[in-house]
Amino acid sequence: MKYWLIKSEPSTFSWDDLKALPSKTTNWEGVRNYQARNFIKEMKLGDLAFFYHSVKKPIAIIGIVKIVKEYYPDPTQFDSLSKYYDEKSTQSNPRWGMVDVCYESEFSKIITLDELKNVSGLENMELIRKGSRLSVQVVSSTEWNIICNLKK
């Protein structure tokens, strides 16, 4: 089992948006970066991911989601009206895919990026790295445990 971190701009899709869904489950559409796509391809049922709010303050990890459906084609790539449309993608050979994620738990207090930068043991975390932009990242089990133990 692996651990991940997935970013979302709250203006696009927020933690509250997820919790407001009856199923508390959403498909993680719109990934259009090959490295990020390759990571979601690797995600397995039951894997856990930190849900991270980017851009809008407070920039922070909010909670945890679980992968409840593995990689399958993202229909928005075929929708010419979608901002995620990719004219070079074909039904027989789709470029982009997504997974479904479900609300798992929420931290009693959010964990801000500023805070994470000061935690020993997280110095090499991808999220902390200068210039890091990947919207889907791998989190080591060590990093995962450190972060989960911050707020208890």
Added chain:
DNA sequence: GCCAACGTTGGC
């Protein structure tokens, strides 16, 4: 709003 740090595109 700025800009560093990418990723992508397209001419050659």
Added chain:
DNA sequence: GCCAACGTTGGC
């Protein structure tokens, strides 16, 4: 295959 120009991400 190189790389300049351009576009995007996302923290500050």
